[in-house]
Amino acid sequence: MSIGQRLKEARKARSMSQDMLADKIGASRGVITNIEHDKVSEPQPMVINAICSVLNINKEWLTDGIGSMDISKEATRSAKVLSEIYACAQDLSEEEQLFILDMIKTYTKHLKD
Structure with missing residues (x-):
């Protein structure tokens, strides 16, 4: 079954x-x-995350056919946040999106240090 069929x-x-x-x-x-x-050979990760959040489905199931379609509530909350980030970021210019991405990467790097 393909990603399109699973979607x-x-x-x-x-x-x-x-x-x-x-x-x-x-x-x-x-x-x-x-x-x-x-x-689409590889849908954008943010689109996949948003789809999984809205449909409340397991990302691995959608992309790779692994596991069950339904996901836990904890994973749903995380996907919902990522979906909101995507919705906000899509109206930004590419330069602004890259700036936000750099901020996120910097933040996560500091968490590891």
Whole structure:
């Protein structure tokens, strides 16, 4: 089963149309359609994270077919935060997005030190 087939299965299991899912993740319907029809070899990680958050599904199941479709509540909270970050960042310029990414990397580096 491909990532597109798994996405379609999950979306239908949640009784959600492509339009509804696209709207909830802040993307166009074409993004969902292209993934479902396997026209995208590697969907953007932020898109995958947003989809998993909205559909409440396991990222490894969606991307690799590993594990079960449903995820735990703890993982859902984390995915929801990442989905919000994605929604906020998509309106920024590429330069602004790279600045935010650099800030996150700097922050996580300092946590390890």
